[in-house]
Amino acid sequence: MKTDFRELKSELRQRIVGGTWKLGALLPNEVDLAAEFNCARATVNRAMRELAEEGLLERKRKAGTRVRQVPRRHVRMPVPLIRNEIEGAGSRYRYALLEDTIAPAPDWLRARLSLHDEAEVRHVRAMHYADGVPYQYEDRWFNLLGLPTARTPSFAESGAAEWFVSEVPFSDVEMSLSAQIADADMSGLLGTEVGAALFRIERAVWAGEVPVNFTRLLYRQGYNLSMRY
Template sequence: MSINYKDIKSEILTRITKGDLPPGALVPNEVELAESYGCARATVNRAMRELTDEGILERRRKAGTRVRMAPLREARFSIPVVREEIEGQAASYGYTLLNRQILHAPDWLRERLKLVVGDDVLHLTCLHRADNAPYQLEDRWINLARFPQAAGVDFAASGPNEWLISTVPFSDVEMSFGAAAATAAQANYLGCTTGDALFEAERSTWWEGRAVTFVRLTYPPGYRMTTRY
């Protein structure tokens, strides 16, 4: 029953929360800690490295390890595939493709995705339902200049989300959340009133410096996106 890197993590964490190691304080160096815990430096190193990844500590070569001034608290949350999200709530999943067309990228999209004039995009509008009630309105734009094969896929049966996830890689993502008043079209599909406050999530995805897709997800009034950590 020897010392575990997890024990060291929680021991250090206790010292911090007890005020023994206030924000900004210098944590003993790895060699000293290893000696005092009676373990190898690698073990201490792992504990400290993870605490650093978690935003609790701050490390600089030669300068040493310090407790972060304002502990960088990171919210993480997974963005599930809608279908899984709905089925996870023991509700039945429904999907409808509302609209599909190929067109030149509009100006605002060109700017967002850094596209070139004349690039074609596939524009899809889909509605996802949970137990038959509108759950999410998906406004999807796929860069055909990058993924021409998307033009040949039939999105009538399953959403572009699922196709993209299994076939298109990505490396850079920008997400943003906000609120907007429902347009007449949105209100119609989501079963609410024009002007209602809707929660909106947008995601842009790139691969090797080139745009893959942009999507705007809109939810009915009252929807909340929740995460725990």
């Protein structure tokens, strides 16, 4: 007769989407719900906490728990690490470094990451292949002021991404997905026609308050990023 936190969650969800509790409505407090469902308060707490994480509820001390006015829906999107993505699909992975230079940060990058005027960056360009076919183009900048350790490692044999995720503790990431036309350079590298629609991922990474990395990834036409939830 006791209620499981999963049952409770799904019952509460029903009352929310079913309209028993309208948008913005105040729910009973944890003690009352525990009594109604004949379970411990901790159980109610977990159910409501997870519904809040899902974006259906809004919880405040003293103010109580309310149904969110605009249900904040979201998805868990996988962040692919290119080597795993390719080998996981059963293909052979190959990496090729195109360029690796250290220079002052270009204006657009300084603006994008709020870098100082004298900021120096390491610029790495590389290609990733699946079974010999171009798969992803990588354009990456490291802020050497914020991340001095990025000056030395060699990216000749393995990608900068692998070094980065394994070595650098980062906190804030800003990610942006969009579409882009392939110009002559990119079509050459990715083996597509000029004018093909490329899938683009841009990512800016901070460690604490310090910008450390900006990356632009371009995928061959036809690539798609999938997820379930």
